[in-house]
Amino acid sequence: MDLTRLRYFVAVAEEANIGRAARRLNISQPPLTRQIHQLEAEIGATLFQRTRRGVQMTDAGQVLFEEARNLLVLAARARERTKRAGLGQSGRLDIGLFGSNILAVPELLRMFRMQYPDIEVIVHAMNKEEQLQALYDRRVTVGFNLLGLKLAGIANEKVRSEPLMVALNAADPLCAQSSVALKQIADRPMVIFASGPRPNLMDMVFGLCLDSGFQPEIAQEVDDSVTAVALVAAGFGVSLVPATVAQLTLPGVVFRGLAESPPVTVDFNCIYRRDDASPILQAFLETIRSMRPEARKRVKQKRSG
Known part of the structure; x- marks a missing residue:
């Protein structure tokens, strides 16, 4: 079922008038009427009855009206969530942490979760060998290590x-x-x-x-x-x-x-796969960079200036 056609149907149902609905949709009346007829043919039921003032929904039209509004809301939500995922604003971030490294990341994780509330953050207790294997296996997105690692496929971002x-x-x-x-x-x-x-x-x-x-x-x-x-x-x-x-x-x-x-x-470092181009990883790395003293100093100078 075509979403554009459903959107046209909802406009006609809400306006109860083909002309007003056409003006609202910024199209001419004949194409709108044609779309409604095509929708009725697709469903196999009459959706509107003509009245002296415009149109009135049939029982079948009333049922479709309720369902169509829900479908359009879900479609809009799906578009928004997909767009946010593509921008790294939703999804899931898996983190490997070991021992006292957890003491070094609360502010970082708090800031990231505040900036990206729709991203689910999952922390896994892993020692360094387990973190590296999980990175290679793509079971986690980032890990943490005190010193930078010079290993194939692994990149370091100083926290x-x-x-x-x-x-x-x-x-x-x-x-x-x-x-x-x-x-x-x-x-x-x-x-x-x-x-x-x-x-x-x-x-x-x-x-x-x-x-x-x-x-x-x-x-x-x-x-x-x-x-x-x-x-x-x-x-x-x-x-x-x-x-x-x-x-x-x-x-x-x-x-x-x-x-x-x-x-x-x-140095306390975030480690990640060098070939990982995911938007969520990039968002996390940007949060790290924004929390460095020099970045905070620039923000403070910009605000005071």
């Missing part, structure tokens, strides 16, 4: 850079300082966390320690920073963690900045 901090047991005398130099923890056992493809955070920590003149004594090697901080609280040693992890309020742990010059920072 932000953040300082590296030292997690100390609350009984450690270094807690009395406002910041701690790397060489000051040379004699402390270290809890490190790293998983996934190399280079990873463990490699970065080893490099920093070697540059400061010592090789770290590894007390424990764990998969995520939350476990590392818990072990620091239990007295296993110290740990170097991104500043985001300092949001954890775990009794027995104190976080201090590193007294290094230049400051030691680590």
Whole structure:
């Protein structure tokens, strides 16, 4: 059943007059009459009866009128939803997250969901190897990793850079300082966390320690920073963690900045398939870019100017 023909029928039904309906539709009266006759032939029922003032719907016309309005609303909704999906404004975004990385994304996810309320966001708990496999298998759209990955088919979008901090047991005398130099923890056992493809955070920590003149004594090697901080609280040693992890309020742990010059920072990255051209992915990447300090500064200057 042709939607244009249904639209013409609804106009005639609402106006109860062929002439007024033709003017409303911005067409001449003969083609409109012809369309109504063709619709009646297609359905096999008379839809209108002529009156002195115009036309009146038959019982069959009244039934079609109710159904036609619903169909036109559904068609308009389908067009709008399809258009929004094509623009990346509706659909589904599957995200792979691991461990304390969840601490780094609440504001990003809140902003994205606020900008695109019709996109369903699904978060999957996956370690780094699982994220990569899910990306290759197209089961997730994005994942997150502290350091950029140089892997075939994988692209990186920096979410932000953040300082590296030292997690100390609350009984450690270094807690009395406002910041701690790397060489000051040379004699402390270290809890490190790293998983996934190399280079990873463990490699970065080893490099920093070697540059400061010592090789770290590894007390424990764990998969995520939350476990590392818990072990620091239990007295296993110290740990170097991104500043985001300092949001954890775990009794027995104190976080201090590193007294290094230049400051030691680590990049937090969104990873995705390089060949993924989906509008939803592009919308998510644009949200990341809009939240960077330089982008926010430009927006603030534009508003104040």
